[in-house]
Amino acid sequence: MYKYDAIDRQLINERVAQFRDQVRRWKAGELSDDEFRPLRLQNGLYIQRHAPMFRIAVPYGMMNSAQLRTLAKVARKYDRGYGHFTTRHNLQLNWPKIEDVPEILAELAEVEMHAIQTSGNCLRNITTDQFAGVAADELIDPRPLAEIMRQWTTFHPEFAFLPRKFKIAISGTRDDRTVTWFHDIGLRLKQIDGQVGFTVIVGGGLGRTPVRGEIVRDFLPWQDILSYCEAILRVYNRYGRRDNAYKARIKILVQSLGIDAFREQVEAEWAHGRGGPMTITQAEYDRVAAHFTAPAYEAVGEVELPVDKAFQRWLERNTQAHKMAGYTAVTLSLKQHGVAPGDITSEQMEIVADLADRYSFGELRISHEQNIILADVKKSDLPDVWQKAKAAGLATPNIGLLTSIICCPGGDFCDLANAKSIPIATAIQARFDDLDYLFDIGDLDLNISGCMNACGHHHVGHIGVLGVDKNNDEFYQVTLGGRQGNEAKLGKVIGPSFSAGEMPDAIEKIIKVYLENRHADERFLDTFDRIGIDPFKNRVYEGRAHGKAKTAEVEAA
Amino acid sequence: MAQLIKNGAPAADTWTTLELADGESPESVPLPAGDVIFPLAVWQARKAEIAARPRIGLQLQSADRVEDVADDLASFAIIAVHFPKFVDGRGYSTAALLRQRYGYTGELRAVGDVLHDQLFFMRRVGFDSYALKDGKSLPYAIEVGFKPFSNTYQGATDQAQPYFRRRA
Numbered sequence: 001m002y003k004y005d006a007i008d009r010q011l012i013n014e015r016v017a018q019f020r021d022q023v024r025r026w027k028a029g030e031l032s033d034d035e036f037r038p039l040r041l042q043n044g045l046y047i048q049r050h051a052p053m054f055r056i057a058v059p060y061g062m063m064n065s066a067q068l069r070t071l072a073k074v075a076r077k078y079d080r081g082y083g084h085f086t087t088r089h090n091l092q093l094n095w096p097k098i099e100d101v102p103e104i105l106a107e108l109a110e111v112e113m114h115a116i117q118t119s120g121n122c123l124r125n126i127t128t129d130q131f132a133g134v135a136a137d138e139l140i141d142p143r144p145l146a147e148i149m150r151q152w153t154t155f156h157p158e159f160a161f162l163p164r165k166f167k168i169a170i171s172g173t174r175d176d177r178t179v180t181w182f183h184d185i186g187l188r189l190k191q192i193d194g195q196v197g198f199t200v201i202v203g204g205g206l207g208r209t210p211v212r213g214e215i216v217r218d219f220l221p222w223q224d225i226l227s228y229c230e231a232i233l234r235v236y237n238r239y240g241r242r243d244n245a246y247k248a249r250i251k252i253l254v255q256s257l258g259i260d261a262f263r264e265q266v267e268a269e270w271a272h273g274r275g276g277p278m279t280i281t282q283a284e285y286d287r288v289a290a291h292f293t294a295p296a297y298e299a300v301g302e303v304e305l306p307v308d309k310a311f312q313r314w315l316e317r318n319t320q321a322h323k324m325a326g327y328t329a330v331t332l333s334l335k336q337h338g339v340a341p342g343d344i345t346s347e348q349m350e351i352v353a354d355l356a357d358r359y360s361f362g363e364l365r366i367s368h369e370q371n372i373i374l375a376d377v378k379k380s381d382l383p384d385v386w387q388k389a390k391a392a393g394l395a396t397p398n399i400g401l402l403t404s405i406i407c408c409p410g411g412d413f414c415d416l417a418n419a420k421s422i423p424i425a426t427a428i429q430a431r432f433d434d435l436d437y438l439f440d441i442g443d444l445d446l447n448i449s450g451c452m453n454a455c456g457h458h459h460v461g462h463i464g465v466l467g468v469d470k471n472n473d474e475f476y477q478v479t480l481g482g483r484q485g486n487e488a489k490l491g492k493v494i495g496p497s498f499s500a501g502e503m504p505d506a507i508e509k510i511i512k513v514y515l516e517n518r519h520a521d522e523r524f525l526d527t528f529d530r531i532g533i534d535p536f537k538n539r540v541y542e543g544r545a546h547g548k549a550k551t552a553e554v555e556a557a
Numbered sequence: 558m559a560q561l562i563k564n565g566a567p568a569a570d571t572w573t574t575l576e577l578a579d580g581e582s583p584e585s586v587p588l589p590a591g592d593v594i595f596p597l598a599v600w601q602a603r604k605a606e607i608a609a610r611p612r613i614g615l616q617l618q619s620a621d622r623v624e625d626v627a628d629d630l631a632s633f634a635i636i637a638v639h640f641p642k643f644v645d646g647r648g649y650s651t652a653a654l655l656r657q658r659y660g661y662t663g664e665l666r667a668v669g670d671v672l673h674d675q676l677f678f679m680r681r682v683g684f685d686s687y688a689l690k691d692g693k694s695l696p697y698a699i700e701v702g703f704k705p706f707s708n709t710y711q712g713a714t715d716q717a718q719p720y721f722r723r724r725a
């Protein structure tokens with residue numbers, strides 16, 4: 001994993017000093033609230049009605065055990081002893097005091113962590129694949145380039161005040177696990193004649209106007225990613241809308257120009273930067289890549305693992321094919337039934353840090369599905385890891401299953417929410433608590449957002465749930481058929497929304513339609529693609545007056 | 558009156574900025590004598606009249622395109638880039654283009670909502686004078702505003718080479 005050198009360390013220490021001074025000037029009235037807002041946002045600090053919210057970066061999801069222990073300590077000392085992993089490789093604290101944030105940043109800096117550009121209208125944390133470097137289907141390890149990009153984004157002088165936030169994802173595998181179709185820029189690995197590069201996708205995004213990105217360049221050599229991104233950003237910075245925050249993302253610019261005209265502008269801009277100083281050198285790539293070399297794997301053969309059913313279930317769902325024989329990547333589920341998805345207590349963080357030290361070379365990753373990965377576990381250690389994870393509530397065998405819900409903080413924590421999201425997640429988990437049933441249902445992504453900002457990625461859930469406000473009451477709109485990955489697309493709305501109380505039944509009916517109609521080996525999505533939305537719609541609204549019938553009913557009353 | 562910073566020190570502003578009042582048009586506005594910073598529209602409409610002056614200034618708004626004056630840059634002793642709000646970051650690209658692409662070497666001044674915490678970014682993209690907003694501490698801005706960071710990763714106007722090309 002990347003280790004800071006003198007300049008990296010110096011810059012984050014200087015950042016702490018800078019923010020400390022900004023907080024001081026704000027308290028002294030030298031900075032107005034409006035002047036302070038972008039400054040604190042660029043250090044991850046939101047101020048909401050109930051409490052501030054503070055977002056710490058886990059660049060491209062990589063962490064070591066010392067860093068996780070520091071997060072545990074910070075959450076305990078300055079907050080309520082837990083944190084929340086988000087869908088973009090960040091940890092959120094829900095109740096810190098603003099005055100404590102400079103101190104928190106100082107403690108984080110000691111372990112090479114920060115909150116730089118985790119919010120605000122700037123270049124955000126770069127995200128990538130949680131199995132980077134170990135995935136069996138990986139072509140190149142995206143982490144060295146992600147680190148090079150982290151440095152390039154840090155305090156970029158030209159792009160610190162963009163029209164809106166800007167999120168970049170980079171993927172190095174055949175199967176995209178980083179949602180590249182739905183980022184402001186998605187870099188998707190492509191090789192031509194042995195030359196490594198990327199397909200550049202631009203203008204994707206979820207939020208209130210969900211748009212699948214478009215290909216702006218089919219092949220870009222890896223050396224050119226910084227100069228090319230600068231060209232895109234310059235066009236966006238100059239011509240992106242600034243009059244309306246809802247129309248300010250790059251996706252709106254790309255849509256209004258059309259991808260061809262947008263591409264022309266970018267290419268014209270890039271003609272100047274191409275081959276210039278921002279071209280990544282082999283020497284720099286090698287320097288950074290040297291931090292991401294494989295750990296000292298042992299030569300181990302295949303092992304006999306216990307046949308215990310519970311263990312086998314966990315093995316099936318929570319471990320992943322690894323490039324090294326005898327090793328596997330373990331996903332620790334932060335989706336224990338009844339707990340807010342993505343939440344983790346300080347005690348759990350410390351246990352995970354111990355597990356990482358003992359079984360996975362002291363490193364771990366955060367996934368955009370809000371789980372933790374121990375990437376290099378010897379298969380012979382799996383029974384021990386399972387026992388310990390289970391005792392800590394981190395071994396729910398539900399990865400990729402219905403109850404491994406992606407969920408935003410929603411109305412319990414977020415000012416912008418239309419509706420609560422966590423209680424919906426826990427109610428659905430309670431309804432599907434039977435593991436045999438859950439395993440029978442199989443692969444299914446259920447994503448929940450508390451409003452159209454889509455922090456919970458509801459559009460790309462196989463089942464998506466969106467909180468909506470109807471006459472000041474909380475309702476939920478359901479979409480079906482969304483998906484991430486190479487064939488990413490947005491889900492379709494099934495029909496009128498449901499009350500919170502109706503949600504578990506509605507989900508159960510959708511599942512029943514799938515189970516009754518599936519062919520052998522069909523996953524939920526396959527059945528959905530074959531039979532379409534109507535059978536689901538008919539079942540869910542069976543006996544429920546809606547549309548014309550409902551209007552008639554209301555008029556009759 | 559903003560507080561001018563130039564060459565790392567407080568400075569007196571010797572330029573007047575022409576602003577169009579309601580009802581005035583670029584074509585007919587009277588042109589004051591002396592060192593004047595003209596809006597782009599006035600420069601475009603009255604180039605022939607203005608060009609004979611010994612020293613000419615130009616003001617660019619954040620939506621003004623550098624490309625539209627690229628051929629005239631040698632005429633200007635100063636270009637003022639206006640930040641209507643400090644969160645409107647278009648002026649950074651304007652400055653970068655003027656310096657890096659079009660080779661402008663005269664004075665480049667940030668005006669408008671110019672605040673302490675943006676001076677570092679402004680200096681990096683190529684500004685060399687700054688009209689700090691009134692009510693903000695000028696000495697403090699000069700002392701710490703420009704150097705919150707002792708080094709930088711990216712190439713920009715002040716240092717074209719990114720750090721990775723400057724490593725020993």
Ligand code: HEM
Binds near residue numbers: 087165183204207457
């Ligand atoms: C509670 C504090 C939060 C607030 C106030 C907040 C606010 C927002 C807003 C306003 C947007 C839409 C921006 C736009 O479309 O331009 C957004 C998008 C997003 N948020 Fe949050 N958010 C919060 C927490 C989270 C959390 C906890 C997560 C992860 C679980 C998250 C992940 C995302 C993602 C992935 C998007 C991008 C959707 C897109 O592509 O536009 N946010 N957030």
Ligand code: SF4
Binds near residue numbers: 410411455
């Ligand atoms: S989706 Fe809406 S409710 Fe949920 S965290 Fe984002 S802004 Fe808040």
